[in-house]
Amino acid sequence: MNNTKPRAGYTLPVFATAAAQAALQHLQNPNQPIPSVKINLIQPNELAEIPIEQVASLSENSALAITRSDPGDNLDLTRNTPIWAKIEIEPNTPPELIIKGGEGIGRQLNLNNQPAIYSYAKNLLQENLKPQQKTTLTIILPEGRFLATRTSNSAFGVIEGLSLLGTTGISQPHSAPGQLDIFSEELQKKACQFDSIVLCIGENGLDLAQKTGIPPERLVKTANWLGPMLAMAGTCKVKSILLFGYHGKLIKLAGGIFHTHHHLADGRIEIITAHAAKVGMPSEHLQIIFQQQSAEDILNYLQNLQPAGQNWLNLIYQSLAETIDTRSQQYIHDLTEANVQVGTILFNRKREIFVKSKNAATLLPHFC
Template identity: 45%
Template sequence: MKSGYTLPVFAIAAAKAAIITLQNLRKSQVLESITSVEMDLLEAGHGHIPIAQVAIIDYQINQQTALAIALSDPGDNLDLTAGMPIWAWVSLEAHGLADEILSPNSISISERLILEGGEGLGKSVDGKPAIYQLAQNLAQANLLPLLSPELLSPELPNQLARVRFILPEGRALAKRTSNAAFGILEGLSLLGTSAISQPLSVEDKLEEFRTDLRDKATDTQAIAFYIGANGYQVAQGLGFSDRQLVQTANWIGAMLIEAALLGIKEITLIGYHGKLLKLAGGIFNTSSHLADARIDILVRAAVHQNLPMELIQKIERSPTAEAVHNLLVANNSDQPVFAHITDQINQRAIAYIQKYSDRQVAVKTILCDRLGKLVLG
């Protein structure tokens, strides 16, 4: 099976192609055709990334702009982004042309480099562009060296590179993912733990999470399991360190047992309520392909809290857990219902661990909505 690269690699490669094209034009006054760029892939070494197109948009003394396009190639992975175009619009401009204060949709890499989110690139709950650490690290390694003083235009001694990433298909493709449930809104994200996209089977992915857990269990007895990017952001906001955070995806039951056998004494479950509430019904693999009793679990919790029958019937007719949450909030009933569900998750998880590992582990659950807001306040 063929490996490929993650989205941040193609985004930064397109930006690199645009900057090089502008610099080459300044040097020779001849537009050179760039078909690939060499990339520093950090811990993954180096690689040549194909470039589909590069075009000069404008070329003036105090501002020069270009657009480059790369096509996503994740290798032999079942990935919606395969073949997706990633545009990088680059403006080399004098510092005076840049906004003194960064817009909410910008990230400053240095005084010479700003990354921006354009159409199709998602935003986090706080409005920041979904350009995460790997993309920022790749930008530092591949773009900043091109902006060193000796390579800058003499007409622009205080040159700034403004890079805007545009994913024309991003908004449409995001609707086919669970991004919104995990706090990435209006598009896709430049997210990844490695530049290389390795094709992994389901079993391989679980083993990857178990390996991460084994590593982190060597220096802590308190672990936080999170589901998705939203759960990760919430966990960081709550003060958990990266050495405590372990992803589980749908394999919560298997990871709970693994943690107990490794000697973990405290586990905090953090994530979207529409996923984690399944544990309150004894469902420890949260894949919807295996079981989905979320509405039934919510109805049972509503009955337990003695909510009015009319409201319970509305819950039963609701299409999603998110719709139920909104309904409960509107009726000032969300806090008691989700407090009961959280308590049930804790009790079920503790019993599950005891049954399959014969270990005692303290379990705490923190639920958030799809925007990353804590459900219990």
């Protein structure tokens, strides 16, 4: 095993909060240098000291501060990207914090174009700023619009920028060497407490699973190493596993692809088309599906398809979910000889669950 533990960093909400804190402190004491600020991460319950790159007054009642993202030993595209925070205060007004998304902060299409600033980021800002008067904060990611073109944000209805998403202030090194060892260790610890666990690839699944009612102590993050994590679960004598993920990732398992990073393997279009043929979809629709550019495009096509008598979306994705269960169970058994029940829950870009396998429907109430 790799004994070198990758260095963790912090998530984007932490750096946005640090920049905002620095700008506010500068307004309160403009002659005091601010090389760094301390942020209460809330989750986990600890302080983080974040370097501040620049801070300056814009007017008597407004200031701008800049810091840079440091995600630790992680292949994160936000590494070293600048985060700006502009603070404007209105003297002699009741305490209030207004949070705005500036350039580079994505917009949520399914939430009336609200800025993609999620609950953890908002809680972090409220906890650390604690304004004494009406305060307007605008968070700006100058490189956010460009960086967003290299993410799957649009698949989740977030456009024109990045999200301030996360459930914790710590950025775990998901794609760094040694990550699998750390994830495996977490799984082993939880397998000692519970005989049923939930595997989530990333933050969207982790966040939605908790909102569904699954307690966080049952959740294990896998990043793209689903195959090794399934095998580890079998080795740890786990009795049942719930796979909770975005359909565009998890459907790869239906094709026997157990490492879901797109650089290693894809095949999603082919997998969905094969299952559409399996359930009897007419050839003219199969040809259209096969010509789509992404799994999300196929899902949209199926959602808009209303032929009489058949719900093709449900038929196809139910077939996919059941196959994910079967192939995952067989994968675990082939590697560990363990018999583990696997259930699959798939959600769409709106973070809405739209398919549960039969096993998942049985298992889910036990987690919630």
